[in-house]
Amino acid sequence: MPHPSPQQQGEQAGALYEDAPCGVICAAPGGELRAVNRTLLDWTGYTRDELLGRRFQDLLTPGGRIYHETHYAPLLRMQGAVREIALELVCADGRRLPVLVNSVLHTGEDGQPLDVRTTVFDATHRRRYERELLLARERERAARRRMERLQALSAVLAAAVDTREMAVAAVAELAAGVDAADVRLTLIDARSAQLELVARHAAAPAAGDLGDDARASLDAVMRSGRMLLWSAGADAAPPRGLAGDGVAAIAVLALAARGAPIGAVLLSFEEQRDFDDEAISFMDACAAQCSQALERARLYDNQRTIAHVLQQSLLADDPPQDARFAAASRYLPAMKWLDVGGDWHDTFRIGDGTIGLVVGDVVGRGIEAATAMGQLRSATRALAGAGFGPAEVLQHLDEFVGQLPRARFATVAYAELDLATGCLRYASAGHPPALLMQPGGPAALLWGGRSTPLGARRGRRPGAIGAAELRAGARLLLYTDGLIEHGRAGIDDALAALAADVEARREAPIGALLDELVRDGTGGDDVCLLCVEYGPRS
Amino acid sequence: MDVLVRNNVKVSGDPAAPPMLFAHGFGCDQNMWRFVAPAFEATHRVVVFDYVGFGASDHAAWDERRYATLDGYARDVLEICQALDLTDVVFVGHSVSSIIGVLAAKTEPERFSRLILVGPSPRYVDDDGYAGGFTRADIDELLDSLESNYLGWSSTMAPVIVGNPDRPELGEELTNSFCATDPEIAAHFARVTFLSDNRADLEAITTPSLVLQCSDDAIAPRSVGEYVHERLLRSRLVYLEATGHCPNLSAPDELISEIRDFL
Numbered sequence: 001m002p003h004p005s006p007q008q009q010g011e012q013a014g015a016l017y018e019d020a021p022c023g024v025i026c027a028a029p030g031g032e033l034r035a036v037n038r039t040l041l042d043w044t045g046y047t048r049d050e051l052l053g054r055r056f057q058d059l060l061t062p063g064g065r066i067y068h069e070t071h072y073a074p075l076l077r078m079q080g081a082v083r084e085i086a087l088e089l090v091c092a093d094g095r096r097l098p099v100l101v102n103s104v105l106h107t108g109e110d111g112q113p114l115d116v117r118t119t120v121f122d123a124t125h126r127r128r129y130e131r132e133l134l135l136a137r138e139r140e141r142a143a144r145r146r147m148e149r150l151q152a153l154s155a156v157l158a159a160a161v162d163t164r165e166m167a168v169a170a171v172a173e174l175a176a177g178v179d180a181a182d183v184r185l186t187l188i189d190a191r192s193a194q195l196e197l198v199a200r201h202a203a204a205p206a207a208g209d210l211g212d213d214a215r216a217s218l219d220a221v222m223r224s225g226r227m228l229l230w231s232a233g234a235d236a237a238p239p240r241g242l243a244g245d246g247v248a249a250i251a252v253l254a255l256a257a258r259g260a261p262i263g264a265v266l267l268s269f270e271e272q273r274d275f276d277d278e279a280i281s282f283m284d285a286c287a288a289q290c291s292q293a294l295e296r297a298r299l300y301d302n303q304r305t306i307a308h309v310l311q312q313s314l315l316a317d318d319p320p321q322d323a324r325f326a327a328a329s330r331y332l333p334a335m336k337w338l339d340v341g342g343d344w345h346d347t348f349r350i351g352d353g354t355i356g357l358v359v360g361d362v363v364g365r366g367i368e369a370a371t372a373m374g375q376l377r378s379a380t381r382a383l384a385g386a387g388f389g390p391a392e393v394l395q396h397l398d399e400f401v402g403q404l405p406r407a408r409f410a411t412v413a414y415a416e417l418d419l420a421t422g423c424l425r426y427a428s429a430g431h432p433p434a435l436l437m438q439p440g441g442p443a444a445l446l447w448g449g450r451s452t453p454l455g456a457r458r459g460r461r462p463g464a465i466g467a468a469e470l471r472a473g474a475r476l477l478l479y480t481d482g483l484i485e486h487g488r489a490g491i492d493d494a495l496a497a498l499a500a501d502v503e504a505r506r507e508a509p510i511g512a513l514l515d516e517l518v519r520d521g522t523g524g525d526d527v528c529l530l531c532v533e534y535g536p537r538s
Numbered sequence: 539m540d541v542l543v544r545n546n547v548k549v550s551g552d553p554a555a556p557p558m559l560f561a562h563g564f565g566c567d568q569n570m571w572r573f574v575a576p577a578f579e580a581t582h583r584v585v586v587f588d589y590v591g592f593g594a595s596d597h598a599a600w601d602e603r604r605y606a607t608l609d610g611y612a613r614d615v616l617e618i619c620q621a622l623d624l625t626d627v628v629f630v631g632h633s634v635s636s637i638i639g640v641l642a643a644k645t646e647p648e649r650f651s652r653l654i655l656v657g658p659s660p661r662y663v664d665d666d667g668y669a670g671g672f673t674r675a676d677i678d679e680l681l682d683s684l685e686s687n688y689l690g691w692s693s694t695m696a697p698v699i700v701g702n703p704d705r706p707e708l709g710e711e712l713t714n715s716f717c718a719t720d721p722e723i724a725a726h727f728a729r730v731t732f733l734s735d736n737r738a739d740l741e742a743i744t745t746p747s748l749v750l751q752c753s754d755d756a757i758a759p760r761s762v763g764e765y766v767h768e769r770l771l772r773s774r775l776v777y778l779e780a781t782g783h784c785p786n787l788s789a790p791d792e793l794i795s796e797i798r799d800f801l
Binding site: 071 | 563564565566569570572633672673676677678679680681682683684685686687732755756757781782783784787788
C-alpha cells in the first residue's frame with residue numbers, strides 16, 4: 001500500500017481530532033474554551049457556538065467547580081500537567097457525564113501560560129464500578145461501626161442498673177448506629193398501664209410527648225412483636241401518628257421480656273431509607289439487648305422500691321413527746337448507692353421516767369439489710385422494755401444475732417437517759433463513740449462501755465457500761481460511721497473535727513445542727529444521726 | 539513533639555525583620571505560596587508551614603477531635619507563633635486560612651499587626667438572607683469529587699509523599715503529587731471548611747486587615763468579600779484583576795504588589 005500523501009495525512013489528522021475516541025479541548029489559561037472537538041459536542045449535546053467562549057469550569061457541577069479551583073487549577077499551574085482527574089460535566093440537557101480529564105499547560109518561551117490542552121474520557125462505567133467499590137467499603141465500615149456500637153451498648157447496659165440510665169444509653173447507640181434523627185424509647189408504665197416515653201435522643205431539640213395516635217401505633221407494633229419499617233415513597237401509608245413533619249422514614253422496634261411485651265422504640269429518619277439486612281439485624285440485636293437489660297432493671301427497680309418502703313416504714317415513728325427532752329434525727333442515704341442501707345435510729349420510752357436511745361448499723365444493703373435492721377430494732381425495744389440495762393441489752397442482742405446471720409457484725413450504740421436526774425448509762429457494740437456536750441463545756445467523746453460488734457466473738461459479752469451526768473441543756477449525739485468516714489483522713493482527726501463542728505454550733509437548735517453536719521452530703525456510706533437535748537434550754 | 543517539625547515550618551528571609559506568616563488554604567500545602575513568599579524575604583522574616591495532616595507535616599499528629607473545627611487549625615497557627623516567639627506578625631492567609639487567621643487573631647490579638655486575607659469567606663453555604671454561593675448539596679458533591687480523586691495518593695506512595703516535601707527525584711511517578719493529601723483528612727477538612735460559619739467572629743477583630751477579592755472567584759464571590767470588609771472594623775478591600783480563587787498562583791505579581799502597598 002502506498003504511503004498517504006501529506007494532504008491525505010492532514011485530512012486524517014483532522015478527522016482524528018474531530019472524531020477522536022475522547023473529547024479534546026483547547027482553552028485559555030483562565031479556562032475560556034477556544035476549540036472543542038466533535039466527540040465532546042456529541043457527548044455533551046452542546047453546539048460549538050454554545051461552548052466557545054464559556055469556561056471549562058462552567059461545565060462542571062458546583063462541587064466540581066470548587067474542586068477545580070482548589071485542586072485542578074493550582075496543580076496545573078504548579079506541575080504544568082494534571083492527569084486522571086475525575087470530574088462530572090453538566091450536559092446540555094442537565095445530565096451529568098462522569099469523565100476523567102488529563103490536561104497540559106502550554107507555556108511560551110518566557111514561561112507564561114499560553115493555553116491549556118485537555119483530553120476528556122467518558123468514565124461512566126468506570127465511575128459506576130468505583131461507586132460500587134466505595135459503597136462496598138462504606139457498607140463494610142458501617143457493619144464494623146455497628147458491631148462496635150453493639151459492644152459499647154452491651155457494656156453500658158451491663159454497667160447500668162437503673163431503667164432510665166439504660167434507656168438513655170440505648171437510644172444514643174441506636175441513633176448513632178443507624179443515623180436516626182430521633183429515637184424514642186417507650187415502656188409500659190406500671191401506673192398508667194400504657195406506653196410512656198422513657199428516653200429520647202434527637203439530633204435537633206424535640207418537644208412534645210406522644211400523641212394518642214402514636215401511642216396506639218406503637219402499642220400495636222409492640223403487641224405484634226415484629227419490627228415495623230416504613231419509608232416515604234413506599235406504597236403503604238405511614239402508621240398513624242408516627243411520621244410527623246420532616247420524617248421520611250421510620251422504624252419501630254418491639255421490646256419484649258420473657259415473651260411479654262414491655263415497650264417499643266420509635267426511630268425517625270429525615271431521609272428515605274432502604275433498610276438493608278445489616279441495619280435490620282443491628283436494630284434487632286439492639287432491641288433484644290435492651291429488652292433483656294430493661295427487664296433486669298425493672299426487677300431491680302422493684303426490689304429497690306420494696307426495700308425503700310420497708311426502711312421508711314421502720315424509721316417512721318415519731319420520738320415520744322416530753323417536756324424534759326427534745327430529739328431530732330436525720331437519715332441520709334449514700335449518693336453512690338441506689339439501694340437502701342441498714343442504718344437505723346430509735347428513741348422510745350422505758351417506763352415513765354426513762355428514754356432509750358439507739359443508733360445502729362447493719363452490714364450490707366438492700367431488702368436483706370433492711371429486714372435485719374427491722375428485726376434488731378424491734379429486739380432492742382423489746383429487751384429495753386423488759387428492764388434490762390444497756391450492757392444486758394447488748395448481751396441479749398448478741399444471742400439474738402446468733403440466730404440472725406444477716407445481722408452479724410452490726411454495730412449498735414445504746415443509751416438510757418433518766419429524765420428526772422439526767423443520769424445517762426450507755427454501752428456500745430463496736431459503734432463509734434457518742435458525743436456529749438455539757439452546757440458551756442467542750443464536746444467530749446464517750447469512750448466507756450465498749451465491746452465488739454454483735455456476733456463478732458464467741459462466748460458471753462463482758463457487761464461493759466459507761467455513765468455520765470447530763471446537766472440541763474446538755475446535748476448527746478449518736479451517729480453512724482458514715483458521718484466521720486466522709487472525705488476525712490484518720491479516725492482521730494475526723495472525731496476531733498466532728499467535736500469542733502458540734503461546739504461551733506452550740507447556739508443552733510438541734511435540728512439545724514444536724515442539717516449543718518450533713519450539709520456536704522454523704523460519701524460512700526449512709527449517714528444516720530440522732531441528737532437529744534436534755535432539759536429545758538437555759 | 540516539636541511544633542516546627544510537626545507543621546513542617548520553613549523560615550527564610552531577614553531574621554531581624556518583622557515576621558510574615560503565610561498560611562495555605564484548602565486543597566494544597568505551603569507550595570501554594572512558592573511564587574509569592576520569596577518576594578518578601580528581603581523585607582521580612584518569612585515563615586511558611588503545612589497544617590497538620592497536609593503536605594509534609596506529621597500526619598500522626600492529626601486528631602479528628604482537635605481539628606473538628608477551624609479553631610483547631612487556628613491553634614496550629616498560634617503554636618507556631620509561640621514556638622518561634624513571633625510578635626507583630628503579618629499574617630497572610632489564603633482561602634479558608636484567612637478565616638483561620640481571623641480566629642487566631644481573635645484569640646491572641648496582641649500577636650498580630652496585620653491580617654491579609656486572600657479570597658476570604660466566613661460561610662460558604664447560603665443562609666437566611668446571606669449568599670455564600672453554595673448549597674449543602676453542592677458541598678456534598680465536592681466531598682464526592684474528593685472521594686473520586688485520590689490524586690496520586692495510595693498506600694504505597696503515601697509514605698514517600700509525606701516524607702519528601704520537595705520530592706524532585708521522584709519525577710514521573712508522582713504526577714499530581716503536589717498537594718497529595720490523605721483522602722480521609724482532605725474530606726474532613728473540606729467538611730469543616732465548607733460547613734463552618736464564622737460570620738460572628740469577624741466583628742471581634744480590630745487588627746488592620748486587607749481583604750483581597752479576585753474577579754470571578756467561584757469560591758468566594760464578590761459579595762462575600764464585601765461582606766467581610768463591612769464587618770471587619772479596620773479593613774481595606776482591594777479588587778484584584780486576577781480571576782479564579784488562587785491569585786497566589788495565577789497572578790503572583792499583582793498579589794505581591796497589593797500586599798506591599800498595604801504594608
